[in-house]
Amino acid sequence: MAPIVLRDYQQQLLADLRAALKVHRRVCAVMPTGAGKGQTIGAIVQGAAGKGRRVLVLAHRAELIDQLTGTVRAWGLEPDVIAPGHQLQGRQVAVGSVQTVVRRLALLAAPDLIIQDEAHHLVAGNVWGRVINAWPQAHLIGKSATPERLDGKGLGVEAGGYFEALVLGPSAAWLVEQGWLARPRVFSWPGARNSKLRRRMGDFDLEEAARAFGDRAAIGDAVSHYRRRLRPGTAICFCCTTCHAEQMAAAFRSAGIRAASVSGSTPAEERKRLIAGLGTGEVEVLSSCMIISEGTDIPSVGGAILMRPTASLSLYLQMVGRALRPAPGKSEAVILDHVGNAHRHGLPTDEREWNLAGRRRREGVSIPIKDCPVCFCSCTSAAQVCPDCGHLFLTDERDEQRRGLQHVEGELVEVTGAARHRPKPKQQQQRPRRTHPAAGCRTFEELLQREHERGYKPGWARHVWAARQRSA
Template sequence: MKLRLFEEWEFHRNVMVQMPTGTGKTHLLAAIVREFLRGSGSRVWIVAHRRELVDQIEETVSRHGMSKEDGRVRVMSIQWLSRNRKDMYEEPDLIVIDEAHHALAETYRILWENYPEARKLGMTATPCRLNGKGFMDLFDSLITSWTVAEFIGQGWLSSFDYVSIRANSREQRLIDSLKKRGADGDYQVKEMNEVLNRETSIGRLYESVERYAHGKKGIVYAVSIAHARRIAACYSAHGLESVAIDSRTPASERKELVDDFRRGKVKVLVNVDIFSEGFDCPDVEFVQLARPTLSLAKYLQQVGRGLRRSANKESCMLIDNVGLYRIFGLPARNHDWAAMFEGRMIGNALSRAR
């Protein structure tokens, strides 16, 4: 992949790379940066969309022999860069954008406007958008890696078991009743919370974990902060030590809770869009989907958290309590990333050509 990228840079300045979640994008990123600095490059910026990802990338980059103290590599969040860009007088030779499916946001576009001479590298597992917009006004070309199925076959990703609710189940009928959409085109959070944040529904979530993932540690994706806290309380009341993590959880507390999860002190992390991207914990043994979505990117990012390999994990149990299987198929299904990158196909439930 690294060789393919440098060959592509012979013809195009701005390139996007697609690799499935859990296949080592950050390590590839670090290897590319190191190779770039060995050549003609003297300064690299790596831009992430959340502070937690900055810390993770810095750690990986340092393991590849590049210390942030030498000043050649800077890792920053897009929010920090937006606030401080005018105070930064050096110009980068390369800008790497992590989770580059966010790059269509206006905050990222200033990187193209203000640093037109810098090469751009976008890294993502899902080069698609729910609104169907392509990326070709920012990136000149797309390089794709093996598929999820190929990575599993080669032993780079974990195998998985998948269970989902029945098409005629009460839960599926509740989800089918959702009519409102948010600004991003996905289900409206308020309506989802009203419909799904109920004692009976949460009880069935627990029953699913008890039946299919008894004794395992895992991640639950919830609809809202209230939903996440209610799920965690229910699971804990049944003796399954669980905590809820959301955007309001202080960073220090969040780190402590994740460390407790890694050590096994906490069995279940219930989150709201916190661990959809960049969460690196290979020994996740189950993922429970309790949040409906129309976004292919969100679906693949969530199930992908369970597909990282670890020494003691034979496979990952994926528990789909919101019927996403009937919308997107299994996680190993192939996708036409080139069509979505070019804006010819919408990255949503229908995956239809435009």
């Protein structure tokens, strides 16, 4: 097997980590999704094991355990797997499910180094914290793409957390510029950021969101936008609930698109097969609820379809980051944001100031970005020229149109940057007139085609046609 060669920025991150660990015992490292976090973990494990240290790598999901185990093996080490169905062999390196490790604390040898994947989950008092508290003398390295929590809790010791220092890797914008990530083209819906969805535990109520954004309730039609903006590329569709994911997959299939949905109840082998199908083209659209948003290693896809609104910056970046992995012939990733997440959190390539101190909950956060009226590309409000089509913005142009949650004829618009809040215009713009879902259909055949394209319930076209005949 050929030796693994780390990229320059990955080697720099390891050098910065080593320098920080000379001063601090517990350090958190930040790398954007898709930057190769797994390989840096493998290099750390190999280096520590080579010095005779006992290493424990922690994760919280079966897919992550499998991926990290494979990564450690690729670096020439055979680890113990601490998870249901595996027996301990007393090896120097172990990859463990945090839920299993916490139940077997009394049976495990104390590690010299703990590597915590998805370190933003680690706070005092939870299951991750119990593992760290069990071995207070161990060094701790946390890895995360987004060291920020929705509840605002800080990860640093000053905020009651565990980490003493933060080591920053390259930004997403730099990785895009260097070609290590695909350039994201984000098409979003400005009106969705004013939605009145309830909150539960800080994020939007997913059951209510599924009703609001299911059955084509979000502006624009997910199927038609996929056809026009993404196909023949493959895509991941992020949904609110398992039922919502199944509904979306069914809508794509009814339009002749090879689609499937995965959930926690999907058998592991079937889930692996469907995810692998994204790489071969066997699956064009794969919908899910939370299964493939965090940490899951997936093939390169053409883009992502966001049908789940979230108040969590971390979750948003994790979802979008699934689509940014580059591939031969792929220079950009298309993000179809039907729920306004980009207007809520900004672009994936926006510069963000990470820290360990925590912050207030992101209540009502809104990042205005303007939309090109020619090509519908979303860009920074400071942009004078559209980076996609070259349109020259006028100072009095008002591209944002605020609408409610109802389905209206419309178009997702591309977002190309974060921006400062804009002052409200002196005069209120007239609200655009909503159009009926059957608008433009003059014959019964056209109504049937609209029913098929948008996934309406069977009989919708017949009902509309009969109503027209009665009123004629």
